Amino acid sequence: MCITSTLHLTFFKTNVSGVEIVNAKRFLELVTPKGNESTCVLALFYYPWCAFSAKSSRDFNAIGKLFPQLNVIALNAYLHNSINMRFGLVGIPTVLFFHNGKIVAKYNSTESSLLSMVSFIYRLTGLEPDLTVNLTEDDWTSPLPTIPQVTIDYVLILSSVFLLFTVCYLIGRSSIFAKIIESIRNTWREAEAQHQHLD
Incomplete structure (x- = not known):
């Protein structure tokens, strides 16, 4: 005691x-x-x-x-x-x-x-x-490890991939992204029209 x-x-x-x-x-x-x-x-x-x-x-x-x-x-x-x-x-x-x-x-x-x-x-x-x-x-x-053990955290990898896909999906559905795409298309059309006019 x-x-x-x-x-x-x-x-x-x-x-x-x-x-x-x-x-x-x-x-x-x-x-x-x-x-x-x-x-x-x-x-x-x-x-x-x-x-x-x-x-x-x-x-x-x-x-x-x-x-x-x-x-x-x-x-x-x-x-x-x-x-x-x-x-x-x-x-x-x-x-x-x-x-x-x-x-x-x-x-x-x-x-x-x-x-x-x-x-x-x-x-x-x-x-x-x-x-x-x-x-x-x-x-x-011993018995506790005195050198850090290298491990792969599969949950962290899976959550990172999920987060990346979610962010890409949300950006793809946003109005700002739609405006950027439309601006690129317009610029492309103007470049094609100018190229045809020069020919």
Whole structure:
């Protein structure tokens, strides 16, 4: 049990060591309290293709190893945007601390670093990191990707094509476009008439 000035927190750790990448269903299972149990979760909301998410992922991967008694999870906010709307997330990446299904604190730092994340967790919970853990390169670089993943957003491509066709259709139906076409036709006719007169 960890006591802070405002919260009485009990930690029920899952059997996952480090960061657990979850889907929306698993996220809600971990965040929502079960019966009389109290749940505490540190969650990162990220986009796999976002450079800022990749940068913060490195430190977040290490946090999962340094705090084995804390549920540390990550959610691909692009795939599970219903969770974004449910908790009012606007910016990504975002690190939130949940207690019994409610947001207790948001990690705010212009420059994310391991030390500032450790300090954030300590101020909130009183938990100290496990300094006996020897962090390897794998602990820093997985399971969250630390390099932005290149992906093709087919919805964006389809919406762009639809928008282009819609704009072309509306321009083609406008009176200004009709006047431009008529002006071009008149100029063409005059040029033909002048050409015939010269012959």
